[in-house]
Amino acid sequence: MFKLRSWHAFSGISFLLVLLPLLTAVGAFLSYTEQAQWSLYMQESYTWRVVWFSWWQATLSTVISLVLALLVARSLARRTHFIGRWLMLRCFSVALVVPSIIAVYGIILLHGKQGYMNQLWHWLGGQPRSYVYGLVGILLAHVFFNLPLAARILLQRLEAIAPETWRLSSQLGMSSTDLWRHIEWPHLKGVLPQLAAMIFALCFTSFAIVMTLGGGPKATTIEVAIFQAIRFDFDMAKAVYLSLLQILFCGFILWCGLRLGRPIDMFASQGVGHSQLSLRPDTQSLMGKLHDTAVLLLATLLVLVPLVAVVIAGINDAWLQVLIDVRLWRAFVNSLWVALSSALLSLLMAWGLVLAQRYWRRHHPFAAEAVEWTGSIILVVPPLVLATGLFIGLRPHVDVFAINLYVVVLVNSLMGLPYMLRVLSVAYIKVSSDYDRLCSSLAIYGWQRLHQVEWPILRRPIGLAMALVAAMSAGDLGVVALFGSPDIQTLPLLMYQRLGSYQADAAGVTAVLLLGLSLTLFLVLERVLGGPRD
Amino acid sequence: MIELKHVRCGIGEQQFHYDLQLPEGEIVAVMGASGAGKSTLLNLLAGFVKPDSQVHGEGEIYLGGERVDTLEPSQRPMTSLFQEHNLFAHMSVYQNLALGIRSNLKLTTQEQRQVEQALEQVGLANMAGRLPKQLSGGQRQRVALGRALVRRKPLLLLDEPFSALDPALRHDMTMLLKTLCQQHQLSALVVTHEPRDALALAQQVVFIAQGRVHWQGTSEDFLQQTDAGIKAYLGENC
Incomplete structure (x- = not known):
């Protein structure tokens, strides 16, 4: 009987941790509904411009990312012996955990007014142009994150095509166009709608990128408008109105995504790119080689060069001056703490929910389904909106600036929860179906079962999930900006300030430190928790 | 005569070396x-x-x-036929055969007749419009045989x-x-x-x-x- 109660308590706490913030936020929003002058906001052209821009930039980002990803995936599939392939795929796999502010910094280094592109342009005789702030910069940043993500998933699809199919195509003498029409497109088109839905949702709620590269009257999204309403205008009612609007849109986007099929796992493509043999008949033509070279160079320019630019910018004389700054180390420690706490909290929440789900699956399938929905709330109430709700809801009761790191941890762990939950529940179902009978026949229960049977199987997916949540939380610049106070810093916030205050050298060093922290967290946690590879 | 003259190749650790003569037909x-x-x-x-790089007179393959x-x-x-994955899943039986003649699927009337004849010979005359997933495993291999026939390779x-x-x-x-x-x-x-x-x-x-x-x-x-x-x-x- 004791066992039953202990997991009850565990699950109960998990539910509370997930639901309480949400209820607080919703309560805060509702308390403002009477004050808000809905009709006034509705009439403001500003509101509609913001709404339009949110949809427009997300649509453009999705289309551009997907088209480029199709080209890149195809070229990578054709060039199995291309020298930079390993490096490119490795960069693609870590691009996801690069902090937004670092990507933005890299893009500014490359495309800013004094950036490499303008230097090249100037050398060629042109006048320097400023194009990075606004829609172009936002698109570049969104492509930086989503092109690698989509390309890996598409490449995985291409690599799953049976070798027989390629042999058949070479025997039938198919041209490159035929291969695309008869083999590649039919294999890829199934995954495109869900992929598009996922990228769209990511771009629609990408706050930090738009805040840093956009933000002007022409390039503001709903989330940035919420931020500005709170931090600059102190207009809570307007923030509430915009938040509710954002929830409505996110709900709609999620609903559309679900109608298109089961959401794809954005991290499922780990380990892609290992097939060494190209059996394709279209790798030898000169046109094909030129085309692939151009495509892969473009991908390098969009994804690898910004990262390299960050590293180069970090090599300067400001090292010592930056490193002896106590603020930097406080921020570093805070970021590390946020990262590890978020990963752990996310895991505990997911575990509690999965235990309840496992219990209910037998008797109340509907309740088991509801658990999954509970864990995915963050998809409908995006992080910045949830943080807004908490900010407004908690402000009368506590010093919101003093608790900012706790809120950052909470929101970040909720962000990782849908993924963590799916990873755990899939692994648990597998453990259950593979070993339940064996365990009961050998009388392996409780702690023994967890230790001997479940952990060896669960540690790999858990390790990867925690590594991702930790790395992403370390780079978070959403919640922390909203709750930010001068006293409590994190590395991304410090980086953001240095970027704004033209301390180029200090920004460069901070950026390398932050990038190093995120990547180290990701790689170390994945290896240490995930255990040795086969 | 089908002839392999000391054809060598290495795949991974393994070495292969074929020297073989087989009758035709x-x-x-x-x-x-x-x-x-x-x-x-x-x-x-x-x-x-x-095959691995050849010495003169070795590593050659002759057919007739x-x-x-x-x-x-x-x-x-020649035409290959595998245990599975012989068909394109999104194409009808007819199209899968037509691919054996022309990969853009644009057949002349005479070629269309060939496809129909081949379908009859493999016993699938009434299934031309079906997709591979609507066929049994045996029927799918019949489609592949049908394509081998229209390709007319010896x-x-x-x-x-x-x-x-x-x-x-x-x-x-x-x-x-x-x-x-x-x-x-x-x-x-x-x-x-x-x-x-x-x-x-x-x-x-x-x-x-x-x-x-x-x-x-x-x-x-x-x-x-x-x-x-x-x-x-x-x-x-x-």
């Missing part, structure tokens, strides 16, 4: 343990695997006196074509293959694990072990062999 069974190099032999013939190892897979006078390379099928169905398909080869005067190399299939289908057997031709002879002789390697492969029951 016959069905030859290729047998041997898993990983012995049966599929590699077929892949070399079809051009899916390239014509040298074929210098040709691209699509130009070689040599068939079949890599365990019916292994995934039930015994009765496998027998039917084996008989169909035999009939079609006789009608169209086709040569065929069939990789199989079933001694019974080999006996029913083939006049000749090539036994591969450790990447080389270990034994070659008639199928009746094969089953009577006292050779230790072959006996170990066949087991006690045969």
Whole structure:
């Protein structure tokens, strides 16, 4: 009987941790509904411009990312012996955990007014142009994150095509166009709608990128408008109105995504790119080689060069001056703490929910389904909106600036929860179906079962999930900006300030430190928790 | 005559070396343990695997006196048939056959007639519009055979074509293959694990072990062999 109660308590706490913030936020929003002058906001052209821009930039980002990803995936599939392939795929796999502010910094280094592109342009005789702030910069940043993500998933699809199919195509003498029409497109088109839905949702709620590269009257999204309403205008009612609007849109986007099929796992493509043999008949033509070279160079320019630019910018004389700054180390420690706490909290929440789900699956399938929905709330109430709700809801009761790191941890762990939950529940179902009978026949229960049977199987997916949540939380610049106070810093916030205050050298060093922290967290946690590879 | 002159290739750790002459117009069974190099032999013939660099007079492959190892897979006078993945899932049976004639699927009236005839010969005349997923495993292999017919290449390379099928169905398909080869005067190399299939289908057997031709002879002789390697492969029951 004791066992039953202990997991009850565990699950109960998990539910509370997930639901309480949400209820607080919703309560805060509702308390403002009477004050808000809905009709006034509705009439403001500003509101509609913001709404339009949110949809427009997300649509453009999705289309551009997907088209480029199709080209890149195809070229990578054709060039199995291309020298930079390993490096490119490795960069693609870590691009996801690069902090937004670092990507933005890299893009500014490359495309800013004094950036490499303008230097090249100037050398060629042109006048320097400023194009990075606004829609172009936002698109570049969104492509930086989503092109690698989509390309890996598409490449995985291409690599799953049976070798027989390629042999058949070479025997039938198919041209490159035929291969695309008869083999590649039919294999890829199934995954495109869900992929598009996922990228769209990511771009629609990408706050930090738009805040840093956009933000002007022409390039503001709903989330940035919420931020500005709170931090600059102190207009809570307007923030509430915009938040509710954002929830409505996110709900709609999620609903559309679900109608298109089961959401794809954005991290499922780990380990892609290992097939060494190209059996394709279209790798030898000169046109094909030129085309692939151009495509892969473009991908390098969009994804690898910004990262390299960050590293180069970090090599300067400001090292010592930056490193002896106590603020930097406080921020570093805070970021590390946020990262590890978020990963752990996310895991505990997911575990509690999965235990309840496992219990209910037998008797109340509907309740088991509801658990999954509970864990995915963050998809409908995006992080910045949830943080807004908490900010407004908690402000009368506590010093919101003093608790900012706790809120950052909470929101970040909720962000990782849908993924963590799916990873755990899939692994648990597998453990259950593979070993339940064996365990009961050998009388392996409780702690023994967890230790001997479940952990060896669960540690790999858990390790990867925690590594991702930790790395992403370390780079978070959403919640922390909203709750930010001068006293409590994190590395991304410090980086953001240095970027704004033209301390180029200090920004460069901070950026390398932050990038190093995120990547180290990701790689170390994945290896240490995930255990040795086969 | 189908001839491989000291054709060598290395895949990973394993070395393959084939020196082989086979009569044309016959069905030859290729047998041997898993990983012995049966599929590699077929892949070399079809051009899916390239032989290692050649010394003059070695590493050449001839079919009916014509040298074929210098040709691209699509130009070689042969058609391959695999255990699965022979069809394009999104194309109808008809289109899958049409692909054997022209990869843009635009056929002349005469070519359309050829496709219809081939479908009749493999017993799928009323299924032209179906998709592969609406067919059984045996029917899918019939489609692949149909395409081999419309391609009109003199040599068939079949890599365990019916292994995934039930015994009765496998027998039917084996008989169909035999009939079609006789009608169209086709040569065929069939990789199989079933001694019974080999006996029913083939006049000749090539036994591969450790990447080389270990034994070659008639199928009746094969089953009577006292050779230790072959006996170990066949087991006690045969």
